[in-house]
Amino acid sequence: MKLEIGDIRIDRIEESCDISNLPHEDFPDATPEALAPYLEWLKPAAIDPATGRIIMPVQTYLVRTRHHTILLDTCVGNHKHHPDMPLWNQRDNYRLLEDIAAAGVRPEDIDFVMCSHLHLDHAGWNTQLIDGRWVPTFPNAKYLFCQEELDFAQEEGRKGDSVYGESVQPVLEAGLGEVVAMDFALDDNIMLEPTPGHTPGHVATHLVSQGKRAVMSGDLIHSPFQLPHPEWSPVYDWDRAMGATTRRRFLESLADTDTLMMSQHFPAPSTGHVFSKGDGFGFRYLGCDMVHG
Ligand SMILES: [Zn+2]
Numbered sequence: 001m002k003l004e005i006g007d008i009r010i011d012r013i014e015e016s017c018d019i020s021n022l023p024h025e026d027f028p029d030a031t032p033e034a035l036a037p038y039l040e041w042l043k044p045a046a047i048d049p050a051t052g053r054i055i056m057p058v059q060t061y062l063v064r065t066r067h068h069t070i071l072l073d074t075c076v077g078n079h080k081h082h083p084d085m086p087l088w089n090q091r092d093n094y095r096l097l098e099d100i101a102a103a104g105v106r107p108e109d110i111d112f113v114m115c116s117h118l119h120l121d122h123a124g125w126n127t128q129l130i131d132g133r134w135v136p137t138f139p140n141a142k143y144l145f146c147q148e149e150l151d152f153a154q155e156e157g158r159k160g161d162s163v164y165g166e167s168v169q170p171v172l173e174a175g176l177g178e179v180v181a182m183d184f185a186l187d188d189n190i191m192l193e194p195t196p197g198h199t200p201g202h203v204a205t206h207l208v209s210q211g212k213r214a215v216m217s218g219d220l221i222h223s224p225f226q227l228p229h230p231e232w233s234p235v236y237d238w239d240r241a242m243g244a245t246t247r248r249r250f251l252e253s254l255a256d257t258d259t260l261m262m263s264q265h266f267p268a269p270s271t272g273h274v275f276s277k278g279d280g281f282g283f284r285y286l287g288c289d290m291v292h293g
Contacts, residue, residue, distance in 0.1 A: 006209025011062040015075035015096040020056040029232040045267035077124025081162040110138040116218025117199040118153035134170035149201025197243030214260035224292035228280040
C-alpha cells in the first residue's frame with residue numbers, strides 16, 4: 001500500500017499477519033463481557049470471528065523523502081530466538097526484504113533505520129544471521145536509538161530477552177548506531193515525539209511535508225478496541241498507567257485533525273484518521289469504508 005504525505009512517499013509493507021492471543025490474555029480489562037459491545041465492528045478485521053483472537057499484523061513503513069530513504073520499525077526478522085513466542089521464533093521468511101525490493105529499494109539504499117522501540121517485532125530486521133554472525137541488514141544506514149530505550153533493552157537482555165544481543169548490539173558494534181534524543185528532528189520532514197509507557201524510550205515518528213502530516217504510532221496503541229478504552233493497557237506495557245496516559249494524550253492530539261495515523265498492529269490498511277467519540281475515540285481507515293470505534 002502506497003501513500004503520499006506532501007512529497008513524502010510511504011509504503012506500508014507487511015511482514016506477517018497472524019492470529020494471536022485472546023484479547024483478555026494480553027489486555028486484562030478486555031474481558032469477554034467488556035468487549036461484547038464492540039465485537040460487531042471488531043469482527044472480522046481486528047478479531048478473528050472463528051476463534052475470537054486478535055488479528056495482529058507486523059509491518060514496516062518504508063519512507064522516502066526528497067533526501068532520505070528510511071525504515072520505520074523492522075518487524076520480527078529471521079532466525080531470532082523467542083522461545084516464548086512460537087509464531088515469531090526462528091523465522092525463515094524473506095518476504096519483507098523481497099517486498100521492500102519490489103518497492104524499488106535495496107538494503108544498501110536505506111539511509112536511516114528508526115525503531116519506535118526495541119521489542120522483538122519492531123527491531124528484528126535490524127540484523128540478519130550471515131555465516132553464524134549477526135550483521136546489520138542495512139549496511140549503509142544509520143540506526144537511530146534513544147538512550148532510554150537502549151538502556152531498557154540492555155536491561156531486558158540481562159534478564160534473558162534476545163533482542164538487545166541479536167538485533168541491537170551487533171549494530172552498535174558495527175559502528176552504525178547513533179544515539180538521539182526522544183524529541184529528535186532529523187530534518188523538516190521527520191521528527192520524534194516522546195511517547196513513553198509501552199517502553200521507557202518509546203517514540204512516535206511524525207512525517208510532515210507541504211502542510212500534510214502523518215505519524216507512526218508504534219506500540220503506544222495495539223488494537224482498535226483501545227479506541228473506546230484508551231485505559232486498557234496490555235500486560236506488555238512497561239508502565240501500564242503511563243501507557244494509558246500517553247495513549248489518551250496522543251489520541252486527543254490527533255482526534256478530528258487531518259493528521260494521518262500509521263499504526264503498527266491495527267488490521268490492514270492500518271492507517272487512517274482518529275475522531276472523537278463519547279469519552280473515547282474512533283478510527284476511519286484510509287482508502288476503504290472501514291470504521292472502528
Ligand atoms: Zn509490537
